[in-house]
Amino acid sequence: MLSMSNLSPSPGTPMAASPLTRACLEIDEYAAGLGWDQPARLFALVDTAKLKRQEPRLAGQLGLDQDDAGKSSFTPIEQDELPAGTPLDKFLGTIAWPDAVVGCALTVERLMLPPSAEASVPEGLSDKQLAKWVAGHPERQEVRLTVAVLRDGSRESAVRLREKDSSTEVLTGGGLVPGLAEALAATFS
Numbered sequence: 001m002l003s004m005s006n007l008s009p010s011p012g013t014p015m016a017a018s019p020l021t022r023a024c025l026e027i028d029e030y031a032a033g034l035g036w037d038q039p040a041r042l043f044a045l046v047d048t049a050k051l052k053r054q055e056p057r058l059a060g061q062l063g064l065d066q067d068d069a070g071k072s073s074f075t076p077i078e079q080d081e082l083p084a085g086t087p088l089d090k091f092l093g094t095i096a097w098p099d100a101v102v103g104c105a106l107t108v109e110r111l112m113l114p115p116s117a118e119a120s121v122p123e124g125l126s127d128k129q130l131a132k133w134v135a136g137h138p139e140r141q142e143v144r145l146t147v148a149v150l151r152d153g154s155r156e157s158a159v160r161l162r163e164k165d166s167s168t169e170v171l172t173g174g175g176l177v178p179g180l181a182e183a184l185a186a187t188f189s
Contacts, residue, residue, distance in 0.1 A: 020156045021172055023074040024105060024148040028158040028170055030076075031107045031144060036162055038109065040088060042095075043076040045103035045148065051075055054100075076105060088183075095187040104184055105148035111140045147177050149184045157181065 017025070027043055052059040062075065082091055088108065097104065111131075113121075117139045125133060134140055142162035149155050157176035161169065174181075 017172075018156070019073045020103070020148055020150060020154050023076055023103075024146050024156040024158045024172065025167075025170065027076050027105050027107055027148070028144065028146040028160060029167055031146065032160065032165065032167070036109065036142070036144070036165075039084075040082050040106060040108040042079040042082060043105040043107075043148075044079060044097065044101045045074040045076055045105060045150070046100055047102050048073040048075045050100075074103060092183045092187055097187060103148060103150035103154075104187060105146060106180065106184060107144060107146040108180075109142065109144050111135055112143050113137055114139055114141070145177050145180060147180045147184055149181055149188075151188050153185065155181045155185070 023045055027041075031038065031041065048059075048064060051062075052064060064075065082088075092106075095104075111134050113134060117137060121130070122133065144160045144162070146158040146160075147155070148157075155174040157173055157180075159171045159176055
């Protein structure tokens, strides 16, 4: 873990949300602050209370408040940049996390089509041809997907549309991006 980011809760993060939902939304807000057209970003999730006890100097560098040590929360720590040109699924297959990492998260931008457009997808396209076809489709939507998983199998996702780029318009749910959640969960097996 060479690169770390201090991600503080955004004003739009619901306080009643689960710790994993809060971490997912904090990462989404961090990514939103960087703007669009960004590379994928990978984060380790560590238990904040343990981090404060075991690494007080690091916790101080990250600006973690010492007064909330009893709270159940996760601290996202941004990892090194993903290697350019490597397919995401192949890269995720190379990851192994140390025991101190209780979860991980990934934020990535993609083009999506509404369900109404799925019936018009031509058959027999390669992945590259399909990506080109989707990119040229008039109903495509640019989205930022943030997916977080824990070792215990818990999952959360945040989806932000580029055309509705506001923290109040972010969709959340554990089953929104199941394929990516599965790929992230596999990094713990």
